[in-house]
Amino acid sequence: MSFALRLMLRDIRSGDILTLVMALIISVSTVTSIGLFIDRLQLSFEQESANLLAADRLIRSDGVMPVEWQKKAQNLSLKQAERTSFTTMMFAGDTLQLTQMSAVTDSYPLKGAYLVDDTLFGTGKNSTEPPKPGQVWLSSRLASLLNIAIGDQVEVGEARFVVTKYLVRDPGSSASSFSISPRAVMNIADLAATQVIIPGSRVRYSLLLAGDRAALNDYEDWITPQLNDGQRWQTPTQKGNRIGDTIGKAESFLLLAGTLAVVMSGVAMALASARFVKRHLMQVAILKTLGATPRLLMGIFFVQLFILFIVGALVGLAAGWGIQGIISSLLSGLMSTTLPEPSISRLWLGLATGFVSMLAFCLPLMLRLINISPLSVLQPSAKIEQNTLLIYCVGFAGMYGLMCLYTQGFLLPSIMTLAIAGIGIVVAGLGWLAFRLGRSLTSGATSGWQIGLASLYRRLIPNLFQLLIFTLIIMLGLILVGVKSSLVADWQQQLPDDAPNHYLFNVQVDQIDQIDKETDQLGVIRSDWYPMVRGRVISENGKSIQELYPEGTDEPDLYERELNLTWASTLGKGNTLTSGDFTADGLSIEQRVAEEANLSIGDKLTINIGGNIVTLPITSVRTVDWGSMQPNFFLILPKEALQDYPANFVSSLFIADDNAQPFYKAMSQFPTVSILNVGDILKQIQTIIGQLSQAIQLVLLCILSAGALVLLASVRSTLEERLEEGALLRVLGARKTLVQQALFVEFGALGLFSGLIAAAGAEACLYGLQVFVFKSPASWHPLLWGLGPLIGICVICAIGIFASRTVLKVPPMLLLRDL
Amino acid sequence: MMTNTAIKVSNLTHTVTSNTGDLTILKGINMEIKEGESVAIVGSSGSGKSTLLGLLAGLDVNTSGDISLYEHAFSSLDEEKRALIRGQYVGFIFQSFHLLPSLQAIENVMLPAELKGDKDARKKAEVLLDKVGLSHRLTHYPNQLSGGEQQRVAIARAFASSPKILFADEPTGNLDEENGKIIIELLFDLNQSQGTTLVMVTHDNQLAKQCSRQLIMSAGQLAEKTL
């Protein structure tokens, strides 16, 4: 034990152990910092999204929830709030207005804040507390419809309230509920006094929860089996919601980036170990002649590896923590919000990486070291070549295992592994051909070109390996660049800066011209007007919906409620036809809804529109980009079917912040028009995208610097050989420039080949990633083809210069002595 | 005078498989070396001398026949046991010195004793390095020493475990005449003062003659040389 330690301490001076520890530190710290950073970003997204949900988690129910649910939350020390939403009549003197009311507990909202104002149509200030008992907050539109102001009284059912604020935004009101009625908030303490909730009322109860993740997860596990059809468990980053999708894509990307870090670290570790083993083979053989038994050697190496692991892991974890702190503080200048603290529990990822790396990349090589025959001291040719294939297999398996651990799935690692294996084979083949060609074109050794190209072929195996490493690293870099640009472009395309942030509903035909005039005056960008008629699907292929989906069964969205119907002669913005004929005399249905209700072209739907019954076949299916924030519809009918009904019109607009006040003022002339502001959600999404772009850029930088380190390590591993050779050439009388030129040619050719193959590989991988992982259309990346070879030649030649400098600086004598 | 048998070899044959097919390096070798003898093995390059030496020291397992060191038959031992025998009985000196490059001279000499867990390793090493005339270069690394100096460190290291048998494979092969002489003198001095059995492969006839016995190796077969 102490002997092992002493032996290692002495060895540290030679630098090998240091290289190994450095590689371990790099791998652990890269993984740790990325892991922690992703974790912080995720927490941050969750928090931002929680602001939109007003809670970390939410249970929505059509009926009153059992009291045990609250008790359970209490037991888990979760914060709770309740919200009860319903539609009711509000009275102010003689005027009355249907109102979307929510009654909330004092603890509401758990996350985020109300936006309220003292002036009508103001832009609002934050309030984290709801109205006090006896008070009510009204949206500006509701106040103007009722023709009242702050201080006035209103009646809801049997209770009276004083209006104290104008409500601008309710944090829990998601944009998806396109409720037409204007909103109001009251305190839940007053709810009983109103007596408006009677058996049979349509009421939506929500129990909001907030607290630490573990408790929330426990709660989820406990509650999920108890939920019935009318009850939903909601999380801030639910699938299908836009923010969730955006984060999901970003998460895949960052995990991919993390995976790449693992690959790089693995290569660095393997390189360092290989170098360590190569240098120690003879030493171990000597120790064996001196009487060291295999068991003793095994013990020595285990102790050494263990110490290395401890040192590397601890320093790596600390460094990783530091790096991630630096990244976040750099980012905090760019981000609007500060990131939450990383969770210490994430550190295990770095530890696991370090451990698996040791097992996969060091141990097999070390065992090989122990198995060396002592005879090789006398007979260098007798070095038993161990099963090298096995070593590669173990390394590969370790790498794959780490990737799976990282992405918690098999798809991404499999794609990556296959890609790397494919690249390996291609690189070996092409490299061999290229080196051979270079060799046959130049026979003789009189110029640097000839020597350089010749030595490429002579050191075939190490050079092919190096070519592979260069190629992989350049390729990874190019993939990251490609993925990043296509991801960001994809997002920006989906959400331009002037994406509509307001919707106008309930607009009458005769108001359209006036509103157009007002908005034109303000310079507001507006979409087309879509006529909108309310209707309900009552039967499918002649069978009534009630029969098909009796009370209590989970009916599809299409049948659940009254729909907004429209007519159009051409396909609107954000719509893509997937099958059928849009202009045919029938229904056009949105794809997701059609799939949910199991409908296809030819099926007949019967719709009740204001008491009139229409039956139409489905003649086309569309996909709708809900992210486009254009007015979108599940069903589009032919014009003839709807034109006789009184239609309201709907439109979407983009209103800049400084335009908001005048716009709201102007719209107060049209008190019957509903305005839905989705700007907050939009801004949230845009902030997140902004943060992600920045984060990705930084993570990219980290990965690339890890890559550069691996590059350097791999050049170092053959540097000695090149140095010896350079010295030998100089001893034989070669001029310095010749040696230099030869090195340049060798590295330059390596760089060029790697760059070219890398560009091809990156293009192929990007195709796979775009199509299978990110599910976005594939595109061509001409930039890569220029960037790849250029980076290859520049970077690898730069290292070449570095190397040649050493070759030329060191007196040949010293090198020969070191042999 | 009753002398013990240090090494006994009977019907030793050694065959290796290389990529060009099986190659029999040693064919039916029989010999016996008594304690305290000094034996020189001479012969042309490639005749199998190093292989024989390695097998005698238990660095590898022979294909057939028996080798025993002080009644310990290698064929019945595994690598673990053979290593223990090596540590106990054998010292080795190589043509290309084979010092550990990452260790200082003194640390190289300390190794055998340390492997046995000897607490006085440093003391003993200092004494030995003094004997080979390198007491002023204890903390130098191998690449800071000349070939002759490196071989002297190697000799000190070989004697550090107080071996009963010392194997030397062309110990002067990489040295000039001057240094070669110093090494030979040291070798014989230490050999005599410690009562070690010496088995040495050499090309140097002069050196061979200083040994009490000479064996000639040719094409894998051994013959006694009679003067």
Ligand SMILES: Nc1ncnc2c1ncn2[C@@H]1O[C@H](COP(=O)(O)OP(=O)(O)O)[C@@H](O)[C@H]1O
């Ligand atoms: N493990 C081995 N594999 C293949 N050939 C070997 C091996 N060991 C020794 N040889 C060959 O056996 C012959 C004898 O080697 P060696 O004992 O080193 O001879 P010497 O020391 O007398 O020069 C040489 O031709 C050598 O190449």
Ligand SMILES: [Mg+2]
């Ligand atoms: Mg030899």
